[in-house]
Amino acid sequence: MLPPLTADDRERYSRHLLIPGVGEEGQRKLKASSVLLIGTGGLGCPAALYLAAAGVGRIGLVDPDTVDRSNLQRQILHGESWVGKPKLESAAARLRELSPHVHLDLYPEMFTPDNAEAIARPYDVIVDGTDNFPTRFLSNDVSFFLKKPNVYGSIFRFDGQMTVFAPHLGGPCYRCMLPELPADGAVPSCNEAGVLGVLPGIIGSLQAMEAIKLLLGIGEVPLGKLTCYDALCSSFRTLTLRCDPACKLCGDHPSIDSIRNPETLASTSCSMNPELPAISAEELKRRLDSGFEGILVDVREPDEYAAASIPGSCLIPLGSFDDSINELPRDREILIHCKSGRRSARAVQSLLDAGFSNVLNVTGGIDAWQKLP
Incomplete structure (x- = not known):
């Protein structure tokens, strides 16, 4: 049995009660x-x-x-x-x-x-x-x-x-x-x-x-x-x-x-693989400040990169990353970041699968970088 409408209900839902197909019975259905x-x-x-x-x-x-x-x-x-x-x-x-x-x-x-x-x-x-x-x-x-x-x-x-x-x-x-x-x-x-x-x-x-x-x-x-x-x-x-x-x-x-x-x-289990080699935003900053000679890759989209980027980074969007792997040097360290670390984790895994060994994922991505003092 459908619950009855109170006086408060009738006032509150008065516009519903006027609608054919809703009315009092429909409002009681909603209440139940x-x-x-x-x-x-x-x-x-x-x-x-x-x-x-x-x-x-x-x-x-x-x-x-x-x-x-x-x-x-x-x-x-x-x-x-x-x-x-x-x-x-x-x-x-x-x-x-x-x-x-x-x-x-x-x-x-x-x-x-x-x-x-x-x-x-x-x-x-x-x-x-x-x-x-x-x-x-x-x-x-x-x-x-x-x-x-x-x-x-x-x-x-x-x-x-x-x-x-x-x-x-x-x-x-x-x-x-x-x-x-x-x-x-x-x-x-x-x-x-x-x-x-x-x-x-x-x-x-x-x-x-x-x-x-x-x-x-x-x-x-x-x-x-x-x-x-x-x-x-x-x-x-x-x-x-x-x-x-x-x-x-x-x-x-x-x-x-x-x-x-x-x-x-x-x-x-949708977070980053904890076994991937990684580097913190704090350590990245120390490396950059001390004369980093490797490559810092940003795998976000161009509009994200235009809005904010880490100095010295180069943009290779994740969607085209696999096509660009052969253009990356194997004799230099490669650090990869995105917004939070998830897309960059995929890029790091792609490089490891392709035989690269000196690769690190920037944990927390640019979000963590922007929170640094």
């Missing part, structure tokens, strides 16, 4: 519904705000991080007074101010194969606001096995994407679109490539809209339709996604029978 948001970052913030404002009765939030000042440009649940404090506490305070009657479940932990099913099981819809591939695979896989709609979103600089993955409703899954986990560092994160602050507000709001449609049972669910937004061109377009008969998860002959698989387990 539940949504899990994985991440309270750029996508999760606007999605959580609109879901709470719409009257969704129970919202789960998963996020182990604390608020960083660099988050405030786009993560609109958080404010200056919350810098350094847990994101979940900041998010809960804002959501309860917006909608005092919302029931919040807070999970201040990583979403991993060990806890994903237990966390996701009680919710009607899963909204994926993650920013890394292993957790997206995990979000997809747990949604598949629990038969929950997965509202997917992603952002990059000026571009965003959104769709609903739900094989149990007849649509494809995330693995139909991306069958394999990209190599670590192959695709820069928002921390590395940047993102316009308004963009996640647009995509996260679209995710909230699709979650609400699913909960109400109205409209057309975009199964097999990937909405792509280009902010610079002010344009939306739709790409068709098809169910892949060869998909390892939802295809005709699936080989994945658990959320514990190579793609999802990568979420605990």
Whole structure:
């Protein structure tokens, strides 16, 4: 039985009650519904705000991080007074101010194969606001096995994407679109490539809209339709996604029978290989100040290099690095850096695989360099 609406509910959601397809019954459905948001970052913030404002009765939030000042440009649940404090506490305070009657479940932990099913099981819809591939695979896989709609979103600089993955409703899954986990560092994160602050507000709001449609049972669910937004061109377009008969998860002959698989387990091992030869930013500075005679290579993108660079470095973007290996001298020391150390780790590994021996990765990249006194 659906819960009744209180007098406060009728006042608060009066504009919803006027809408055919929502009305009192729809508002009661929202009050009885539940949504899990994985991440309270750029996508999760606007999605959580609109879901709470719409009257969704129970919202789960998963996020182990604390608020960083660099988050405030786009993560609109958080404010200056919350810098350094847990994101979940900041998010809960804002959501309860917006909608005092919302029931919040807070999970201040990583979403991993060990806890994903237990966390996701009680919710009607899963909204994926993650920013890394292993957790997206995990979000997809747990949604598949629990038969929950997965509202997917992603952002990059000026571009965003959104769709609903739900094989149990007849649509494809995330693995139909991306069958394999990209190599670590192959695709820069928002921390590395940047993102316009308004963009996640647009995509996260679209995710909230699709979650609400699913909960109400109205409209057309975009199964097999990937909405792509280009902010610079002010344009939306739709790409068709098809169910892949060869998909390892939802295809005709699936080989994945658990959320514990190579793609999802990568979420605990996606950092740099600790066995790679490395040098700290502090040691790099000492070497440069004392007359370094080797080569310092920056593998970031040209626009990143133009914005900030380490004096004496030369630019070889990671995308063209393998083609440039033979141009690098084997008789000189080569130090490689990027923004945080992940892309440069890939370049170091490529040189080691090619037979280079005197190669070091700059731990922490230019981020660590810029923090030096």
